[in-house]
Each structure stands twice: as structure tokens, then as C-alpha cells.
Amino acid sequence: xxxxxxxxxxxxxxxxxxxxxxxxxxxxxxxxxxxxxxxxxxxxxxxxxxxxxxxxxxxxxxxxxxxxxxxxxxxxxxxxxxxxxxxxxxxxxxxxxxxxxxxxxxxxxxxxxxxxxxxxxxxxxxxxxxxxxxxxxxxxxxxxxxxxxxxxxxxxxxxxxxxxxxxxxxxxxxxxxxxxxxxxxxxxxxxxxxxxxxxxxxxxxx
Amino acid sequence: xxxxxxxxxxxxxxxxxxxxxxxxxxxxxxxxxxxxxxxxxxxxxxxxxxxxxxxxxxxxxxxxxxxxxxxxxxxxxxxxxxxxxxxxxxxxxxxxxxxxxxxxxxxxxxxxxxxxxxxxxxxxxxxxxxxxxxxxxxxxxxxxxxxxxxxxxxxxxxxxxxxxxxxxxxxxxxxxxxxxxxxxxxxxxxxxxxxxxxxxxxxxxx
DNA sequence: TCCAGAATGGACATATAGTCCACGGCGTGG
DNA sequence: CCACGCCGTGGACTATATGTCCATTCTGGA
Numbered sequence: 001x002x003x004x005x006x007x008x009x010x011x012x013x014x015x016x017x018x019x020x021x022x023x024x025x026x027x028x029x030x031x032x033x034x035x036x037x038x039x040x041x042x043x044x045x046x047x048x049x050x051x052x053x054x055x056x057x058x059x060x061x062x063x064x065x066x067x068x069x070x071x072x073x074x075x076x077x078x079x080x081x082x083x084x085x086x087x088x089x090x091x092x093x094x095x096x097x098x099x100x101x102x103x104x105x106x107x108x109x110x111x112x113x114x115x116x117x118x119x120x121x122x123x124x125x126x127x128x129x130x131x132x133x134x135x136x137x138x139x140x141x142x143x144x145x146x147x148x149x150x151x152x153x154x155x156x157x158x159x160x161x162x163x164x165x166x167x168x169x170x171x172x173x174x175x176x177x178x179x180x181x182x183x184x185x186x187x188x189x190x191x192x193x194x195x196x197x198x199x200x201x202x203x204x205x206x
Numbered sequence: 207x208x209x210x211x212x213x214x215x216x217x218x219x220x221x222x223x224x225x226x227x228x229x230x231x232x233x234x235x236x237x238x239x240x241x242x243x244x245x246x247x248x249x250x251x252x253x254x255x256x257x258x259x260x261x262x263x264x265x266x267x268x269x270x271x272x273x274x275x276x277x278x279x280x281x282x283x284x285x286x287x288x289x290x291x292x293x294x295x296x297x298x299x300x301x302x303x304x305x306x307x308x309x310x311x312x313x314x315x316x317x318x319x320x321x322x323x324x325x326x327x328x329x330x331x332x333x334x335x336x337x338x339x340x341x342x343x344x345x346x347x348x349x350x351x352x353x354x355x356x357x358x359x360x361x362x363x364x365x366x367x368x369x370x371x372x373x374x375x376x377x378x379x380x381x382x383x384x385x386x387x388x389x390x391x392x393x394x395x396x397x398x399x400x401x402x403x404x405x406x407x408x409x410x411x412x
Numbered sequence: 413t414c415c416a417g418a419a420t421g422g423a424c425a426t427a428t429a430g431t432c433c434a435c436g437g438c439g440t441g442g
Numbered sequence: 443c444c445a446c447g448c449c450g451t452g453g454a455c456t457a458t459a460t461g462t463c464c465a466t467t468c469t470g471g472a
Contacts, residue, residue, distance in 0.1 A: 169429095172428075172429095173428075175428085175429070175430085176428090176429095186429095186430090187430095187431090187432090190429085190430060190431075191431095193430095194430095194431090
């Protein structure tokens with residue numbers, strides 16, 4: 001905290017009011033300090049970092065930028081860095097979360113100028129929805145720091161929720177591809193999906 | 207030309223170098239005047255307006271904004287207006303084409319700031335691909351100024367080409383929906399599609 | 413009026429989407 | 443150590459969607 005605190009503060013000041021900077025304690029899995037908090041998190045709260053491989057000196061030390069979603073729909077660009085003392089021991093994890101909403105609003109203003117009634121008829125669907133699946137899965141894997149093979153049942157459920165929300169399964173041949181990416185069988189896929197959609201009757205307006 | 211010319215010039219001056227303003231003669235189907243031309247068109251060249259219903263006093267007089275694509279890939283926002291004399295006779299058609307490229311570049315700069323490695327994991331696919339189909343069809347209809355029912359075979363072929371290029375048919379249930387939007391039967395749809403993909407072996411990397 | 417090309421509905425064949433179930437691994441607690 | 447429950451798996455099976463084909467009807471032009 002004494003060594004890394006100024007770093008966090010400096011980044012927070014530089015990036016202005018739209019960047020949240022968090023210093024985590026990887027051992028206690030708690031928040032050490034936080035600047036410009038976006039939620040209600042404060043020092044001492046659990047980090048929810050997952051494992052992040054922070055303890056493995058051979059692992060990568062910088063993650064992202066990847067994307068996070070806040071409950072209110074704001075999109076964040078996030079980067080994380082593992083901070084080590086001279087011995088190589090991870091003493092802290094620094095996370096910077098930049099709220100992209102204002103930037104996107106500005107971009108939208110520009111795009112809307114003289115815009116056709118609907119913005120982009122051309123690039124249309126993700127041509128490469130397969131890679132998109134890989135990306136969603138990959139993002140989750142990075143978030144919890146475990147390779148695909150070691151994902152828990154709950155993890156896979158969460159990934160499937162994202163994919164389903166993204167209407168990935170409205171694309172032909174998506175189910176087998178997703179099952180492959182998730183290293184589970186097609187049966188299991190459908191099982192998890194059913195479990196996911198069972199409790200609350202989903203809007204199936206695909 | 208004498209009455210409407212100043213209007214065109216004024217609009218051209220207001221919108222700066224990125225807006226092309228064209229005055230058409232709907233009877234001769236020729237260009238009367240053009241400011242800030244984007245292509246090599248000049249006065250006297252054919253208008254290529256299609257019918258545009260300019261001669262029908264009961265039809266709408268303002269079209270767009272809709273989207274046009276230039277050969278070099280630039281995207282334009284276009285509006286058209288039928289200009290009439292006091293008797294209601296259409297004496298001219300005014301078209302304004304705004305090059306959206308610079309605006310979009312600026313928007314891209316903003317969006318790229320702090321962007322995740324891949325830009326938009328969230329909104330993902332067009333949730334409402336059905337409306338998207340309607341839009342592509344609608345855009346084409348506006349372009350040639352004929353309602354869906356009066357499209358020629360070639361027109362439908364062209365629309366299908368756009369839809370196919372946009373990988374619309376990689377979405378489940380798309381074929382019946384498109385057939386409906388185009389007011390043709392599913393059989394005809396597949397017939398036209400086959401005709402479309404037959405000559406050149408398409409890249410089927412969906 | 414007749415003809416050619418095109419559209420149509422429906423029969424059909426195939427592929428894909430989902431469901432279901434019996435089996436086998438695996439950790440847990442008795 | 444074994445029995446039990448949980449979960450993943452493959453495979454059979456059904457339902458639905460996709461794509462093909464054809465006889466018929468429609469339409470515009472000679």
C-alpha cells in the first residue's frame with residue numbers, strides 16, 4: 001500500500017472522473033484502496049479476482065484490456081497488472097476500469113450526424129461469429145484465470161448465459177461449435193442451457 | 207435551374223466540402239447542376255434516379271435519409287426532395303449526398319480510446335435481425351422508388367445479393383422471413399439464391 | 413390466342429436442433 | 443471399502459428447419 005498507493009492515485013488523477021482505480025491484495029483477496037469507485041465497493045471488500053494466477057511468477061503480469069459490464073449497462077475497458085516486490089512475490093494487483101460510456105456517447109453523436117435512419121446496413125452481422133464465441137469464452141477464461149478445461153460447472157453456466165444473451169444460438173450450427181469451444185458435449189450444452197432458461201421464463205423474441 | 211439553382215449552391219456551401227449537391231431534371235432524367243461532385247458526373251449526364259415517383263403529385267416529396275455506397279467504399283447519407291412549381295408539376299429533384307467517412311473516422315478515434323482488444327462483445331449480433339432484413343429491403347425500395355410488390359426479378363436478385371453477402375442466411379429461420387419481406391415464396395427465394403451463387407463459386411466460409 | 417419464362421404451393425429428402433436415457437467416472441460420507 | 447448421488451457422455455430418437463424438385467398457375471408479349 002505504501003509503495004503502490006501513489007501509483008493508483010496518479011493513474012486515477014490522470015484518467016479523470018471516468019476511470020476507477022483499484023489496488024487489490026492478492027493474498028487476502030481484498031481491496032486495499034480504491035479511487036473513483038464506480039460501485040459501492042470500498043477498502044476491505046472482497047476482490048472477486050478469482051485466481052488470476054497472481055501467485056505464479058511465470059504467468060503473465062498484465063491482463064487486458066478486456067471488457068466488463070456494470071449492472072447498469074455501462075461498458076468498461078479494464079486492464080490489470082500484477083505488482084511484485086524485488087523477490088518476485090506478488091504484493092498487489094492494480095486494476096484500472098475506464099468507463100467507455102461518455103466516449104461512446106460522443107462517438108454516437110458524430111455518427112448520428114446526417115445518419116441514415118438505421119446506422120450500418122453494410123457490415124451487418126458478425127461475419128465471424130465463430131471467433132466471436134472464442135472471444136467471449138476467452139474473455140471469461142482470462143477473468144477467472146483458469147484454462148477452459150478447468151472451468152467449473154458454474155463457470156460454464158455463466159459463459160453460456162453470456163452467449164445466450166448475445167443470441168449466439170440464433171445462428172445456425174452455433175450449438176456444436178460452442179460445445180466444442182467449451183470442451184463439453186452437445187448433450188451437456190443443452191442440459192446447461194435448459195437449466196439456465198428454466199427458472200425465469202426468458203424472452204424468446206429471437 | 208434559375209429558380210432552384212441558388213438553393214443547391216447554398217446547401218453546398220453550408221455543408222462544406224463533404225456534401226455533394228445535385229439538381230436533377232425529372233423529365234429529361236438528366237443532371238441540371240452539381241456542386242462538390244464526388245464522382246465524375248457533370249451537368250447533362252443521366253440522373254439514374256429510377257422512377258422515384260416524381261411525376262405522381264400524390265407521392266411523398268422527400269426521401270431519405272438513406273444510405274448509398276460509393277465504389278471506393280465511402281458511405282454517404284443521402285436525402286432527395288422533389289421540387290414543384292405552383293401548379294404541382296415536378297420541375298426538379300434535389301439530392302444531397304453527405305460523405306460520412308470523416309465523421310466516422312472521428313467516431314472511430316473516440317471509440318478506440320481505451321478500447322478492449324475487440325471492440326464490441328456486448329451488443330453482439332443484431333438482436334433484431336428481422337428488422338435488419340426489413341431495413342435492407344426498405345433501403346433498396348427507396349433507392350429505386352418502387353414498392354416491394356413492384357420489384358423486378360433483377361431487383362430481387364440484387365436485394366438477395368446484399369442479404370446473402372451480409373450472411374443473413376446464416377441465421378436460423380431467416381429464409382422464410384426474407385421470403386415474406388420480399389413478398390415471394392420460399393421456393394422462389396431458393397431459386398433466386400441458387401441463381402445468385404451458381405456462376406461464381408462463393409466463399410462459403412460462414 | 414398461344415407460348416415462354418417465372419412464380420407458386422406442396423411433396424419430398426436431408427440437415428440441424430433439441431430431448432431423453434442408460435452408462436461410467438468421481439468424490440463423499442458412512 | 444463400498445454405496446450413493448452428481449455430473450458428463452455418447453447415442454438413439456423426435457421435432458423442426460433447410461433445401462430440392464416438380465406439376466401447376468400466372469403473366470406479359472407476339
